[in-house]
Amino acid sequence: MIIMRYPDGHKEAVHQRILETASEALRSRGLAGVSIPGLMKSVGLTHGGFYAHFEDRDDLVAQAVRAAGAATAAGAFGDSLTLKETLSRYLSKAHVEHPGEGCVVAALGTDGTRQAPRVRGAFAEVARGLIRLVQAKLERKTSGRAPSDEALRLASTMVGAVVLARLVDDEALGERILRSARASASE
Amino acid sequence: MIIMRYPDGHKEAVHQRILETASEALRSRGLAGVSIPGLMKSVGLTHGGFYAHFEDRDDLVAQAVRAAGAATAAGAFGDSLTLKETLSRYLSKAHVEHPGEGCVVAALGTDGTRQAPRVRGAFAEVARGLIRLVQAKLERKTSGRAPSDEALRLASTMVGAVVLARLVDDEALGERILRSARASASE
DNA sequence: GGTATCTCATGATGATCATCATACTATGGC
DNA sequence: GCCATAGTATGATGATCATCATGAGATACC
Numbered sequence: 001m002i003i004m005r006y007p008d009g010h011k012e013a014v015h016q017r018i019l020e021t022a023s024e025a026l027r028s029r030g031l032a033g034v035s036i037p038g039l040m041k042s043v044g045l046t047h048g049g050f051y052a053h054f055e056d057r058d059d060l061v062a063q064a065v066r067a068a069g070a071a072t073a074a075g076a077f078g079d080s081l082t083l084k085e086t087l088s089r090y091l092s093k094a095h096v097e098h099p100g101e102g103c104v105v106a107a108l109g110t111d112g113t114r115q116a117p118r119v120r121g122a123f124a125e126v127a128r129g130l131i132r133l134v135q136a137k138l139e140r141k142t143s144g145r146a147p148s149d150e151a152l153r154l155a156s157t158m159v160g161a162v163v164l165a166r167l168v169d170d171e172a173l174g175e176r177i178l179r180s181a182r183a184s185a186s187e
Numbered sequence: 188m189i190i191m192r193y194p195d196g197h198k199e200a201v202h203q204r205i206l207e208t209a210s211e212a213l214r215s216r217g218l219a220g221v222s223i224p225g226l227m228k229s230v231g232l233t234h235g236g237f238y239a240h241f242e243d244r245d246d247l248v249a250q251a252v253r254a255a256g257a258a259t260a261a262g263a264f265g266d267s268l269t270l271k272e273t274l275s276r277y278l279s280k281a282h283v284e285h286p287g288e289g290c291v292v293a294a295l296g297t298d299g300t301r302q303a304p305r306v307r308g309a310f311a312e313v314a315r316g317l318i319r320l321v322q323a324k325l326e327r328k329t330s331g332r333a334p335s336d337e338a339l340r341l342a343s344t345m346v347g348a349v350v351l352a353r354l355v356d357d358e359a360l361g362e363r364i365l366r367s368a369r370a371s372a373s374e
Numbered sequence: 375g376g377t378a379t380c381t382c383a384t385g386a387t388g389a390t391c392a393t394c395a396t397a398c399t400a401t402g403g404c
Numbered sequence: 405g406c407c408a409t410a411g412t413a414t415g416a417t418g419a420t421c422a423t424c425a426t427g428a429g430a431t432a433c434c
Contacts, residue, residue: 011411030301032219035391047392049412057392099300109350110297113286114217124356131351131360147360152351152367153344160347161340163296164318169311173318173334180339198381222421234422236382244422 015053018043023064023071027107028100031061031115061115062122068104069126073133076103083137087185090158091178096165105130106162131155157181202240205230210251210258214294215287218248218302248302249309255291256313260320263290270324274372277345278365283352292317293349318342344368 021043025034036057037047054060076089089095090103099107105127112123135151147155161181165174208230212221223244224234241247263276276282277290286294292314299310322338334342348368352361 014411030219030298032217033301036393037391045411046413048394048414051393052411105351105354106297108297109354110293110295111217113353114220120356123354127351127354128357128360131355147363149363149367149370152364153348153371156347156351156364156368157340157344157371158347159350160343160345163346163350164292164314164339164343166300167292167296167310167314168318169307170315173315176334176336177339177343180336181343183336184340184344201381223423224421233383235384235424238423239381 011053014043014045014049018050018053018060019063019067022060023068023104024100026061026064027068027102027104031108031111058116058118062118065104065108065112065119065122065126068107069122069129071101072103073129077133077137081137083185086137087158087182091161091182093175093178096162096174096178099166103130103159103162106159106166109159109163130159134158154185157184198240201230201232201236205237205240205247206250206254209247210255210291211287213248213251214255214289214291218295218298245303245305249305252291252295252299252306252309252313255294256309256316258288259290260316264320264324268324270372273324274345274369278348278369280362280365283349283361283365286353290317290346290349293346293353296346296350317346321345341372344371 018039022034022039025039025042036050040047040050050060054063076086076095081089095102095106105112105123109123109127112120112127114120115123131147131151134155135145135147138148138151138154158181161177165177168174168177205226209221209226212226212229223237227234227237237247241250263273263282268276282289282293292299292310296310296314299307299314301307302310318334318338321342322332322334325335325338325341345368348364352364355361355364
């Protein structure tokens with residue numbers, strides 16, 4: 001029997017709050033731009049309690065990356081959406097302008113390769129998941145098969161378009177990049 | 188009249204050595220993975236001399252990003268190469284496996300947006316330059332015009348393919364990603 | 375050969391970080 | 405109302421960092 005001295009589910013709620021805050025902050029400010037003290041402060045706590053919730057920093061980052069991937073799967077790739085709808089969300093100005101709530105591959109992808117194995121593994125899974133999601137949008141019935149060339153190419157175009165649109169620092173050019181990528185799916 | 192106490196061009200040579208070492212190290216280890224002490228040590232000097240060559244760290248990073256962009260322009264996008272040759276270099280296993288000598292957008296692109304203005308500006312210029320280079324490969328005579336949708340889409344696909352191929356941590360899948368991107372240009 | 379001075383080295387400063395040891399506090403069970 | 409304890413806070417440790425002040429060494433001009 002578990003004895004609770006704090007309200008039921010208190011710790012789990014705080015854990016979730018740290019995770020969600022971290023997931024957003026990491027995508028916004030980068031893997032190196034989020035510190036434990038800063039993160040805990042923005043959750044309303046101090047740095048000391050962190051290690052009651054996570055093994056270490058990499059543990060948090062790995063979980064935050066997976067959580068971000070799951071959020072994108074449920075959001076832009078939601079089951080009820082058509083391919084066209086998914087593209088208009090993923091390849092949108094809003095996505096480009098708000099990396100904190102967007103795809104973690106487009107937000108942190110180039111840094112994922114260089115992380116510790118646990119974090120690297122989380123990135124790899126999310127990246128493979130992204131490809132699977134694109135494949136599923138292309139043809140609903142082939143969910144088990146290896147990804148098609150079309151799915152691989154479209155996934156590349158989507159990620160690259162968001163990365164480039166953010167990087168060019170030119171709103172008009174950014175929108176043209178997104179538009180060209182959206183158009184490429186209907187070929 | 189300039190009085191030289193060290194061999195002619197000594198300082199410029201050292202400056203160049205720091206820059207090239209930094210450019211490779213940044214692409215290999217990330218923007219946050221390169222410190223001034225570590226960098227200077229790998230150049231064979233100590234940290235103290237750094238500020239005789241660069242205003243500050245951001246000054247170095249901005250120059251290193253531009254240098255990396257120029258190297259890619261002269262390498263994979265060299266004048267004598269056809270579009271097909273450019274693609275087989277950019278979308279190659281070697282490029283995926285050696286980010287330190289490859290495209291800085293594919294290596295550091297998702298972090299570029301979050302840097303200080305000087306560094307951000309360097310990334311933006313390199314990104315726009317990359318698009319211009321793709322456009323030039325597509326049609327040699329239209330170098331002055333705004334980039335075509337085809338150029339924008341191809342640039343996105345190229346960057347995204349390398350990012351994803353690195354991230355999936357699966358050699359076979361990585362090669363399929365590259366192949367699908369190479370094939371997409373001949374449509 | 376002597377010397378002025380360019381280039382680099384040494385060492386210090388203050389900041390920030392991840393992590394951990396320990397102390398406090400609020401709470402549910404009695 | 406009291407107490408055991410889960411959850412959080414305080415504070416310390418050792419490491420690393422960017423930056424700067426100052427000093428030493430090397431070299432080209434005289």
